[in-house]
Amino acid sequence: xxxxxxxxxxxxxxxxxxxxxxxxxxxxxxxxxxxxxxxxxxxxxxxxxxxxxxxxxxxxxxxxxxxxxxxxxxxxxxxxxxxxxxxxxxxxxxxxxxxxxxxxxxxxxxxxxxxxxxxxxxxxxxxxxxxxxxxxxxxxxxxxxxxxxxxxxxxxxxxxxxxxxxxxxxxxxxxxxxxxxxxxxxxxxxxxxxxxxxxxxxxxxxxxxxxxxxxxxxxxxxxxxxxxxxxxxxxxxxxxxxxxxxxxxxxxxxxxxxxxxxxxxxxxxxxxxxxxxxxxxxxxxxxxxxxxxxxxxxxxxxxxxxxxxxxxxxxxxxxxxxxxxxxxxxxxxxxxxxxxxxxxxxxxxxxxxxxxxxxxxxxxxxxxxxxxxxxxxxxxxxxxxxxxxxxxxxxxxxxxxxxxxxxxxxxxxxxxxxx
Numbered sequence: 001x002x003x004x005x006x007x008x009x010x011x012x013x014x015x016x017x018x019x020x021x022x023x024x025x026x027x028x029x030x031x032x033x034x035x036x037x038x039x040x041x042x043x044x045x046x047x048x049x050x051x052x053x054x055x056x057x058x059x060x061x062x063x064x065x066x067x068x069x070x071x072x073x074x075x076x077x078x079x080x081x082x083x084x085x086x087x088x089x090x091x092x093x094x095x096x097x098x099x100x101x102x103x104x105x106x107x108x109x110x111x112x113x114x115x116x117x118x119x120x121x122x123x124x125x126x127x128x129x130x131x132x133x134x135x136x137x138x139x140x141x142x143x144x145x146x147x148x149x150x151x152x153x154x155x156x157x158x159x160x161x162x163x164x165x166x167x168x169x170x171x172x173x174x175x176x177x178x179x180x181x182x183x184x185x186x187x188x189x190x191x192x193x194x195x196x197x198x199x200x201x202x203x204x205x206x207x208x209x210x211x212x213x214x215x216x217x218x219x220x221x222x223x224x225x226x227x228x229x230x231x232x233x234x235x236x237x238x239x240x241x242x243x244x245x246x247x248x249x250x251x252x253x254x255x256x257x258x259x260x261x262x263x264x265x266x267x268x269x270x271x272x273x274x275x276x277x278x279x280x281x282x283x284x285x286x287x288x289x290x291x292x293x294x295x296x297x298x299x300x301x302x303x304x305x306x307x308x309x310x311x312x313x314x315x316x317x318x319x320x321x322x323x324x325x326x327x328x329x330x331x332x333x334x335x336x337x338x339x340x341x342x343x344x345x346x347x348x349x350x351x352x353x354x355x356x357x358x359x360x361x362x363x364x365x366x367x368x369x370x371x372x373x374x375x376x377x378x379x380x381x382x383x384x385x386x387x388x389x390x391x392x393x394x395x396x397x398x399x400x401x402x403x404x405x406x407x408x409x410x411x412x413x414x415x416x417x418x419x
Contacts, residue, residue, distance in 0.1 A: 006329060009320075010336040020308070025345040027297075028396065032349025032388045035291035037356040039384045042287040044361075044377030056151050056210065057269050058119070058242035060255040062105070064097055065265040102238040105262050114245055114254060119146040121240040124227050129191040129199070130182055137178060138219050139192070141227025150244045153221075160186050160206025166223045172202040176209040177217035194230050202226070291388075295395045303399040327408035334407050338400020339393065346392030350385050 014021045099105065102120065109118045122141040127134040144166040147153040154162040157173060165173050172192075174184060184190050184204050193199045202222070209216055222230075228237050243258070245251060251268035259266035320330060361378040 010333045024341045028345025029349040031294040033352035035388045036353025040357040040378050043379035048377040059245040059251040059269045060243040061267045062241040097239045116244045117150045119242040120238045127193040140221050141224040157206050158209045164205035171205040173206040173208050173221040175216035175219045176207045295391050331404045331408035334404035338396050342396025
């Protein structure tokens, strides 16, 4: 049968029941719009929550782990060498926290094509002296420029300038929560006592706020040179090498390779933050599930409308079949009706989904816990729109398939005889 004729008949049937057609199209539009909005918002939220940790975490961390010695003295004794020795209260071995030959290792890493950047780091356990009270804290010695380039350090410095930690001698950037406990303003001097009992004055040049309150109450940052001076260590003393890769997914394999190559311990980002990845996957699964349910509900609405249309158009279907239309022609007519509703409603739904996402993206969201966030987070990934459009067509196709098949089986003789 002529395709143009089939499309014309389908158009006439759609316009004859335009109110029902409009209701079905609105159902698809609403479902797709909510599907896009929900996925964009939930994935934007995932990116935000993961970014609080993952953006501040190296893809591969190289360090020397403190662990028990595998070669215990009893195993060296000749009389016990071939015996099964059970040892309790094993002490940690003589392990140096310093990374030996850290300079050549970082130079080799920077020449690796898989590596985006390398940032050295060392950590000092200290006490911040507030009158007669000692407050436990941690000073992270960092290369400020590399830390800002690779881990967005500058974005989390809410007061002062991050580069002042490098350019100002004996300076420190305090965690916002720690600064509030110490009542220290930018420009003040705080007293710090190291684990070795040495006391140093440090000038506050800024505040750091990660968005995780417990971290901001403990951690602070200084230049590597200042931290080495606090610990009484030489200029080549480094305890951590932070590596950022071009491809995050290769971190486990690359970490193992670096550990073997440089004879050092390595921790990849997937191992260090597995709980965050699990949480993101669950939230995404919930979003997709709710969106698919919305589409299925819209499909049932189209199914019911087409069923009612078939009952009301039995005479028309009988006349079409009596005048030469085959069952497959009638089937195509009702599939065209269903797909027309799905395509039109889906296209409008994608537009409204984008508009709703833009509106949410411009709603102010200011909180002291997240200083880098100014509006609600939205992810504009084209994948969401592709999935939404595809689902709208598939859902409406199956919603129209069964009523269309039912219409194609109508016997015109029985319908005309009944009249």
